[in-house]
Each structure stands twice: as C-alpha cells, then as structure tokens.
Amino acid sequence: MGIGSIVAIYFIVWWLCLFAVLPFGVRSPVEAGSHDDPGLDPGAPVRPRLVRKMLVTTVIAIFVTAGVLYISRSGIIRLEDLPMPFKTNYD
DSSP states (O other), rough: OOHHHHHHHHHHHHHHHHHHHHHOOOOOOOHHTTTOOOOOOTTSSSSOOOOHHHHHHHHHHHHHHHHHHHHHTTTSSGGGGGTTTTTTOOO
C-alpha cells in the first residue's frame, strides 16, 4: 500500500471521526440560559470548540488508520475475503 492510499484512508477516517465528534458537548442558547439574543438561531451552539474537536478527531483518526493498516498488512482480513456484490464471473 502506497503513501497515497494511506493518506486517502486517513482523510476519509478523519472526516468520519469529525462528524462523530461534532455533537459532543454542544449546548444551544436555550440550554445555556442565554436565549435573549435577538437574531440568534435557536439551534446554533453557544461554544462549538471546533479547534479542540479537530484535535480530538486527529488523534482518533491516527489510531483508527493505524488499526486499518495493521489489519490490511497482517492479513487478518484480505481483500479477497470481502464480499463483492457486483462481481461477475466470466471464467
């Protein structure tokens, strides 16, 4: 597996982890008790803490990508073991 494949796997895993981490710790203005701000969307988070969530996502994605690479290189699960629903046998 080349470096381009590893970067692509990391990129996909990073985005999946980001979407999983984003909802943690989110409080709306109503939950925070500051619902008197006019023009503020009621579903907008008060403090989204995006930098912290991106750092957590990066750490999680490193471990998940390392696990995927370990599984693929050790032969625990091979590409041939995965079901191919659209594979045609013309042999």
